[in-house]
Amino acid sequence: MNGRRVxxxxxxxxxxxxxxxxxxxxxACGAPDDTAAPGSAATEAxxxxxxxxxxxxxxxxxxLAGEPxxxxxxxxDLVLLNxxxxxxxxxxxxxxxxxxxxxxxAEDGFTIVAVxxxxxxxxxxxxxxxGIEFPILIGQDEAMAVGRDYGNRIGxxxxxxxxxxxxxxxxxxxxxxxxxxxxxxxQRYL
Numbered sequence: 001m002n003g004r005r006v007x008x009x010x011x012x013x014x015x016x017x018x019x020x021x022x023x024x025x026x027x028a029c030g031a032p033d034d035t036a037a038p039g040s041a042a043t044e045a046x047x048x049x050x051x052x053x054x055x056x057x058x059x060x061x062x063x064l065a066g067e068p069x070x071x072x073x074x075x076x077d078l079v080l081l082n083x084x085x086x087x088x089x090x091x092x093x094x095x096x097x098x099x100x101x102x103x104x105x106a107e108d109g110f111t112i113v114a115v116x117x118x119x120x121x122x123x124x125x126x127x128x129x130x131g132i133e134f135p136i137l138i139g140q141d142e143a144m145a146v147g148r149d150y151g152n153r154i155g156x157x158x159x160x161x162x163x164x165x166x167x168x169x170x171x172x173x174x175x176x177x178x179x180x181x182x183x184x185x186x187q188r189y190l
Contacts, residue, residue, distance in 0.1 A: 016114045017093055043151075052149075054168070054169040055151065055168060055169070056071065057166035063136060064124055067134050069137055071113065076109070076161070076165055077165065078163070079113055080111045080160060081113050082177070082184075083152065083157060083160070084115070086118050090157075091158040094177050096130060097177070097178075097179060101182050102133060113134070113135045113145065115139065115147070116138045117143045117147075118140075128179050151172050158174075159172070159173070170188075171185060
């Protein structure tokens with residue numbers, strides 16, 4: 001009986017250790033999106049080896065006029081791809097900041113492409129009210145699918161992806177983008 005208690009205790013210790021190991025492994029070895037807390041930037045940018053760096057995934061969604069637009073038309077630019085909605089407070093808060101950076105850096109090859117996961121009429125009204133001049137694409141399920149393709153597995157909004165001039169995904173960010181985030185990204189990649 002004493003041997004049986006030791007065995008049961010040993011099994012419990014092994015299961016506890018395995019559980020802690022699995023938790024540590026998932027946290028430490030997950031993709032950058034898995035380790036980033038909502039509202040924080042993802043981990044360090046990928047290295048320059050193409051085997052380790054995620055490449056831009058092309059997609060086509062309609063713009064506010066209903067015309068299909070492909071992400072590839074902005075190849076060669078530093079692209080900030082932002083998934084947002086008019087009903088999302090942090091999304092609405094970052095849009096004026098994006099407009100400010102669009103005006104300051106568009107001629108430098110910095111393009112903001114905002115994908116609204118929203119209704120067309122609400123999106124148009126928001127864009128008109130706030131004077132947004134950078135490209136706005138729109139979609140519902142299609143837009144969410146594109147976000148998932150870019151690592152937004154939980155459907156968080158806002159969700160931002162920074163794609164360098166060579167089409168390499170350099171940063172992903174869940175939550176509101178700040179001026180400090182934009183300054184850091186532009187300094188590093190523009």
